[in-house]
Amino acid sequence: MSTPAADGQFSLSSQAMNGAVAALNGMALNNPTIGGVADESTNAAATAHSGWDTAGALRAALAEWHEQVGQLTARLNQNSAAMEQTTLNYHGTNLSIADALRGK
Numbered sequence: 258m259s260t261p262a263a264d265g266q267f268s269l270s271s272q273a274m275n276g277a278v279a280a281l282n283g284m285a286l287n288n289p290t291i292g293g294v295a296d297e298s299t300n301a302a303a304t305a306h307s308g309w310d311t312a313g314a315l316r317a318a319l320a321e322w323h324e325q326v327g328q329l330t331a332r333l334n335q336n337s338a339a340m341e342q343t344t345l346n347y348h349g350t351n352l353s354i355a356d357a358l359r360g361k
Contacts, residue, residue, distance in 0.1 A: 271344070271348075274340065274343070274344040274347070275344070277340050278337055278340045278341050278344070281333050281334075281336050281337035281340060282333075282334075282337050284333050285330050285333035285334045285337060288326060288329055288330045288333060289326060289327075289330060292322065292323065292326030292329075292330075293326075295319065295322060296319065299315055299316075299318070299319045299322075300316075300319070302315055303315040303316050303319075
């Protein structure tokens with residue numbers, strides 16, 4: 258719950274909430290790029306071990322890695338959307354409380 262501001266209005270740090278949303282969005286956008294860092298070296302290692310079980314295992318591990326990165330990206334996007342909704346909910350609640358305290 259937020260506290261009354263100096264002017265008697267209830268407030269929420271929109272800047273902090275928007276910063277959290279921006280951070281989550283940034284992580285979601287950068288996640289596939291960061292997750293792709295392992296591609297080149299893993300593919301090179303798999304090619305170098307062609308004919309060995311190791312090559313197949315490396316490719317399977319890379320496929321699993323990409324699936325995990327995709328799931329993490331989706332979770333970050335969900336958290337970002339939830340944080341945006343939370344911000345709206347806080348603002349709406351604060352306005353309702355302020356109106357109730359003013360007797361409106």
